[in-house]
Amino acid sequence: MTRSRSHTHETGVALPALLWVPAGFAFALIALPVVGLAVRADWLRLPELLLSTSALDALRLSLETAAISTTLCILLGGPLATVLARGRLGGLRLLRSVVLLPLVLPPVVGGLALLFLLGRTGLLGRGIDVWFGVTIPFTTAAVVLAQTFVALPFLVVSMEGALRTAGQRYEAVAATLGASPSYAFRRVTVPLVLPGLASGAVLAFARCLGEFGATIAFAGSLQGTTRTLPLLVYLERESDVDAAVALSLLLVVVAVVVIAVARPRGVEGLR
Amino acid sequence: MKVRALIAGALLLTAGCASAPPATSQPDPRTVTVFAAASLKDTFTELGKRFETDHPGVTVTFNFAGSSDLAQQIVNGAPADVFAAASDATMKTVTDASLTTAAPTIFATNVLQIATVPGNPKGIAAFADLAKPGLKVVVCAPQVPCGAAAEKIEKATGVTLTPVSEEPDVKSTLGKVASGDADAGLVYVTDVAAAKDTVQGVPFPDAAQATTNYPIAVVKNAPQAELAASFQQLVTGEDGKKVLGAAGFGTT
Numbered sequence: 001m002t003r004s005r006s007h008t009h010e011t012g013v014a015l016p017a018l019l020w021v022p023a024g025f026a027f028a029l030i031a032l033p034v035v036g037l038a039v040r041a042d043w044l045r046l047p048e049l050l051l052s053t054s055a056l057d058a059l060r061l062s063l064e065t066a067a068i069s070t071t072l073c074i075l076l077g078g079p080l081a082t083v084l085a086r087g088r089l090g091g092l093r094l095l096r097s098v099v100l101l102p103l104v105l106p107p108v109v110g111g112l113a114l115l116f117l118l119g120r121t122g123l124l125g126r127g128i129d130v131w132f133g134v135t136i137p138f139t140t141a142a143v144v145l146a147q148t149f150v151a152l153p154f155l156v157v158s159m160e161g162a163l164r165t166a167g168q169r170y171e172a173v174a175a176t177l178g179a180s181p182s183y184a185f186r187r188v189t190v191p192l193v194l195p196g197l198a199s200g201a202v203l204a205f206a207r208c209l210g211e212f213g214a215t216i217a218f219a220g221s222l223q224g225t226t227r228t229l230p231l232l233v234y235l236e237r238e239s240d241v242d243a244a245v246a247l248s249l250l251l252v253v254v255a256v257v258v259i260a261v262a263r264p265r266g267v268e269g270l271r
Numbered sequence: 272m273k274v275r276a277l278i279a280g281a282l283l284l285t286a287g288c289a290s291a292p293p294a295t296s297q298p299d300p301r302t303v304t305v306f307a308a309a310s311l312k313d314t315f316t317e318l319g320k321r322f323e324t325d326h327p328g329v330t331v332t333f334n335f336a337g338s339s340d341l342a343q344q345i346v347n348g349a350p351a352d353v354f355a356a357a358s359d360a361t362m363k364t365v366t367d368a369s370l371t372t373a374a375p376t377i378f379a380t381n382v383l384q385i386a387t388v389p390g391n392p393k394g395i396a397a398f399a400d401l402a403k404p405g406l407k408v409v410v411c412a413p414q415v416p417c418g419a420a421a422e423k424i425e426k427a428t429g430v431t432l433t434p435v436s437e438e439p440d441v442k443s444t445l446g447k448v449a450s451g452d453a454d455a456g457l458v459y460v461t462d463v464a465a466a467k468d469t470v471q472g473v474p475f476p477d478a479a480q481a482t483t484n485y486p487i488a489v490v491k492n493a494p495q496a497e498l499a500a501s502f503q504q505l506v507t508g509e510d511g512k513k514v515l516g517a518a519g520f521g522t523t
Contacts, residue, residue, distance in 0.1 A: 121451035138435035220436025
């Protein structure tokens, strides 16, 4: 608290009053729909709706798959971000545009693309089926693949930004002191970009949690195996709007918890 | 002067354009808005064109979507003239809110059919074949009409399916079969007809155990109530029956 206050005193630049109006509208646009959801909810039936086996299965599956996908994002996206930020290679710019594709594509297109690559008749999927007798669609692995696909850019962009801001001076010093590239990466680079990595991981986890389009197109929807919370919400609103609203509120709560837990180190860590 | 000449010219032009029909009490172009279930897209588009030919100056605009979404929209005040649903339950959402002018009319029925990949390599010939181990079957979730129908047939036949996925709508069920990722799926006979060569249909007698009704009604306080009633007549009349029948719907 005291630190942040002294920080304000240091800068001491007043905001133009006009900024408050659009800022207020922006906040209302985000916050008010959630209020609408809360008002529409049938609070008496809420416990019963949230404790149904289908809801608990979906919550468990959502948290598990989002955790696995985020781990994959860190293990694969971290190195990719490092290569993009520091690599000396022709065509890196093109590579970066490709990495950003899932951000721009509608998720359902991503799901179809995954299906045409890894589906039973897909480019690679056909071989995987014939040689290993394994099919990927309709499995939890397909959910994880879909989530990792859509969430990877969030981690890469966040971490690449952190790497660029940090620069390479410390690594250069480490090298003059005799550190090998891998030692310098582990002991200098990684600790430096940890806040960026953390904020990227939070964003990726949140994106995984909300994933819908790619999952339904690639993985299908079956309770306990592929039906995550967003898929259950979409399904329930067909027959029981109260259940859909209750599950939506559950997603809001999970999202708020994720933000609250990550806030100090993650989202604000980049400052 | 110039302005007056321009206006006169414009009036002449519009008069020339509208010269085809005899002067009616409502000369301005009118639009009738039809909310219809997604499965009616092809047939209703065709009927809409016919309606526009029969009623010069009238435009038919469609809102094709899942019936329950449409029902929710109408209950929340969407400006619809006609509502055609793919199940009695979704129409009930609207009638329960007293938002139709009269009791809905059933204008078509639909039954399920097994869709297999072209050539039917797994040799599926009957509903019971879908329960064979090792077969990847997709169905609609019980929350949506096609899934409710599938569940009803399971109960009636005593055959329990273990699907690899319960899809949120009939088109995604069909899509999983068409892409070859599932061996078979339960969809409507009209979906198989519309999918042409991408899937193969296998009819089964037990499908009659779960017939889906398609009700239609004029929405209360419809902006174009008169036109809405004539559109409903077109759908329930001989022309409508012909078009719907050709697409695989039951019309009796």
